[in-house]
Amino acid sequence: MAGGLEGDYYKGPLRGELPQAIESGVRLHRAVDAYTDSHPLVAQLRRDFPRGLRRFAGILIDLSFDHFLSIYWKDYCDVPLGKFNAGVYRALQAQEQALSAGSRRMLARMVEHDLLGLYLDWETVPASAARIGQRFRGSNPLADVGVALAPARDRMEQAFLGFYPDLLAFSADRCRELNLAEFPASDIAPGLKST
Numbered sequence: 001m002a003g004g005l006e007g008d009y010y011k012g013p014l015r016g017e018l019p020q021a022i023e024s025g026v027r028l029h030r031a032v033d034a035y036t037d038s039h040p041l042v043a044q045l046r047r048d049f050p051r052g053l054r055r056f057a058g059i060l061i062d063l064s065f066d067h068f069l070s071i072y073w074k075d076y077c078d079v080p081l082g083k084f085n086a087g088v089y090r091a092l093q094a095q096e097q098a099l100s101a102g103s104r105r106m107l108a109r110m111v112e113h114d115l116l117g118l119y120l121d122w123e124t125v126p127a128s129a130a131r132i133g134q135r136f137r138g139s140n141p142l143a144d145v146g147v148a149l150a151p152a153r154d155r156m157e158q159a160f161l162g163f164y165p166d167l168l169a170f171s172a173d174r175c176r177e178l179n180l181a182e183f184p185a186s187d188i189a190p191g192l193k194s195t
Helices: 002-006 020-038 040-048 051-071 081-094 101-113 124-133 145-177
Strands: none
Touching: 002 020, 002 081, 002 101, 020 040, 020 145, 040 051, 040 145, 051 124, 051 145, 081 101, 124 145
């Protein structure tokens, strides 16, 4: 789990500088990103994105999929979302000293604002995108993305529903390859339902 968070911050090749479990989590994070980007449903969704937003489609799809996972959580996990999120925060805090400064800052924000829980509300998607857009040079191209993103919302939801079972199967296979779990997909996280 800590490697999943660290995957957003650790750049460059993995050379054994991180604890083995975190390095494996970063590898999984990268594999999931690559799989997601190459999945036919996601590729089609990118092509169908509103023209002015295509450059940012990856960011916006990722954020919207976080929202839809929260919405459809009960279809994938028997553990209530709030309880699961609290467990994620505890697990990450237990590994905090092994995380980079960027990951530690993000973890602090996650816990302080319950960022995982906020994704139940669609407005978290454009608000998160606007915060990401502040990192770009010049004006923020995602400052008012909510209006432009609204027409793509239904297509993103349908893409998520078709894509997510494939991602679960891919992740289970990849976890076995990385020796992160020697269990069927339903045992990767307690309460995860088999697809």
